[in-house]
Amino acid sequence: MLHRFANPTRFLRLANAVLPWATGLTILLIGAGLYFAFGASPADYQQGETVRIMYIHVPSAWMAMFAYAFIAVASAVGLIWKHPVAHVCALAAAPIGACFTLICLTTGSLWGKPMWGTWWVWDARLTSVLVLFFLYLGFIALANAFDDAARGEKASAILALIGAVNLPIIKFSVDWWNTLHQPASISRIDMPAVHTSMLIPLLLMAVGFTMLFTVLVIIRARAELADRRINALRSARIHAETAHSGA
Amino acid sequence: MSGFFALVGRDIRIALRQFSDTMMVIVFFVIAAALFPFGVGPEPNLLARMAPGILWVTALLAAMLSFDRLFQNDYDDGTLELLVIAPQPLWMTALAKIIAHWLTTGLPLLVASPVIGIMLNLEPRGFGVLIAAMALGTAIISLVGALGAALSLGSRRSGVLLSLLVLPLVIPVLIFGAGAVDAAIGGFPATQQLLVLGGLLLGCIVVCPWGCAVALRLAAD
Numbered sequence: 001m002l003h004r005f006a007n008p009t010r011f012l013r014l015a016n017a018v019l020p021w022a023t024g025l026t027i028l029l030i031g032a033g034l035y036f037a038f039g040a041s042p043a044d045y046q047q048g049e050t051v052r053i054m055y056i057h058v059p060s061a062w063m064a065m066f067a068y069a070f071i072a073v074a075s076a077v078g079l080i081w082k083h084p085v086a087h088v089c090a091l092a093a094a095p096i097g098a099c100f101t102l103i104c105l106t107t108g109s110l111w112g113k114p115m116w117g118t119w120w121v122w123d124a125r126l127t128s129v130l131v132l133f134f135l136y137l138g139f140i141a142l143a144n145a146f147d148d149a150a151r152g153e154k155a156s157a158i159l160a161l162i163g164a165v166n167l168p169i170i171k172f173s174v175d176w177w178n179t180l181h182q183p184a185s186i187s188r189i190d191m192p193a194v195h196t197s198m199l200i201p202l203l204l205m206a207v208g209f210t211m212l213f214t215v216l217v218i219i220r221a222r223a224e225l226a227d228r229r230i231n232a233l234r235s236a237r238i239h240a241e242t243a244h245s246g247a
Numbered sequence: 248m249s250g251f252f253a254l255v256g257r258d259i260r261i262a263l264r265q266f267s268d269t270m271m272v273i274v275f276f277v278i279a280a281a282l283f284p285f286g287v288g289p290e291p292n293l294l295a296r297m298a299p300g301i302l303w304v305t306a307l308l309a310a311m312l313s314f315d316r317l318f319q320n321d322y323d324d325g326t327l328e329l330l331v332i333a334p335q336p337l338w339m340t341a342l343a344k345i346i347a348h349w350l351t352t353g354l355p356l357l358v359a360s361p362v363i364g365i366m367l368n369l370e371p372r373g374f375g376v377l378i379a380a381m382a383l384g385t386a387i388i389s390l391v392g393a394l395g396a397a398l399s400l401g402s403r404r405s406g407v408l409l410s411l412l413v414l415p416l417v418i419p420v421l422i423f424g425a426g427a428v429d430a431a432i433g434g435f436p437a438t439q440q441l442l443v444l445g446g447l448l449l450g451c452i453v454v455c456p457w458g459c460a461v462a463l464r465l466a467a468d
Contacts, residue, residue: 127418134415141411145402154465155398158458159412162394 008225011085015218022214029208036201044198050114051198057107059206060100063213064132065167067097071139072164075157085221087153090160091143092220096213098136105129124173125181128166135163250335251343258347261320268316273355276309280363291368298367299428302377303384303421305363306356310388311413313352314396315406317344322400322466331467341459342452345393353385369432376431376441383444384424390448390455391416397462419447 005011037055044051071090078086108126109119120126143156174183194202262269283301284294321327330340360381361374369377395413399405427440 131415131418134411138408138412138415141408142398142402145399145404145408147403151401151465151468155402155462158461159398162416162454162458 005085006081006083008085008088012222012225015222019215019218022211022218026208026211026215029204029211033201033204033208036204041197041201047115050111053107053111054198055201055205057104057111058202059209060107061104061129062206063209064097064101064104064129065170066210067093067100067213068132068136068160068164069167071097071160072167075160079154079157079161085225087157088221088224089217090157091153092217092224093213094136094140094143096216096220098133098140100209100213101129101133101136105133123181124176125170128170128173132166132170135159135166139163250333251339254330254340254343255347255350258344259350262347262351268313269351269355272309272313272352273359275312276305276356276359277363279305279308280367283367295368295370295432298364298369299373299377299425299432301367302360302363302369302381302428303425306360306381306385307388307414307417307421309356310352310385310392311410313348314392314409314413317348317393317396318400318463318466319396319405327463328467331464337460337463338456341393341397341463342456345389345456345459348393349386349389353389356385357381369428372434373428373432376437377428379441380424380427380437380444383441383448384420387420387444387448387451388417390451394455394458394462397459397466400462400466420444423447 005014033055037052041052043049071093074086074090074093077083078090105126112121113119139156139160142159143152146152146155174181280301283297287293287297318327321330331337333340357378360377364374364377392409392413395409395416396405398412399408402408423440423443427437427444430437430440
């Protein structure tokens, strides 16, 4: 199954089939999510209207971690099975994940000012997410730092695997340390501690963001494969021309 | 094993012959730490409060200056290719170079840190824990830094890139290292922080030489 999609043509055929559906779902889910988030859900009795920031903040925080996990898994697949498309997907996902992380940090900061009375505190959750953002930047910088693209994608894949130790630290930081950031309220074994009227927009946005991530990764991976193809064709033509003029 | 010790000896000899490189790291450490009293004011209580943090941050930045020469010279003159094809496992080669790096950079930083501690008015009861935590911490920094150096070997502007790769990964060392000294100053046992640092060191000894080996093999291709 995995090896079938090591062939870029086959991968592109699947990607092109998925793309319109994923795009439609993204628009539908985020549209509905925004409608519920801003119109059809109640304001919180303590937080007031600022609770609506959560409908962007929480899904983007999930996506920030999901994107890094995606990169780590794709990097492992690329390193172990020498799967070329896996590296392309990892590189395609990195700037998107970095954007989600930045959105998460910014919206969290905007929410923190009226709620906690401060833009930023150095507690475990916030600090570990900031480190995640730095890891994304390091990954992107390392992948683009070499003249030989193959070298960059392998080196950055090793970095992605080592940086993955940060993910459990982010997830459990609110349990391990006594932090200002509240502990998990959705992913609990018993009922979620969030009322249904607020859970609906949250879940709609979460699935919508996942679809958005899929769409963006496909578009970027497609562009990257096309770019490589153009480069390969160009160097093949130069080779043919030099061979011709040499004869 | 003889190849292992020969490599450690060779790297130490090279470092001693280029002694000014080692000295530069220490001089940077002293100067950077000496800037803080000018920046925040020479008030003794404030400096004593900030001393553990200043020591750790400046030691970390000083160590960052030393990683570019860890593999770069061997890479430039082709020694690295011979080390990669040598019968000795590559992770052992990497570990030998890391040990040599710690002996020529981490150890001098360790020796210099109590002196800077005195200059920054560090509480006397913090010194023992400072040295213990620094011994563990500088070893972790050597291991993680070597990994960053191996990954960025042969890249454009590897110096800046190296900082971007290594600094986020050593934040835990900073947290627990400075935390241990803070605890000791406050009169609490620092065992917990030292144990965490020891655990981090053991984890890094497992992961970093292996990661270095993979990265060096990539670079030597």
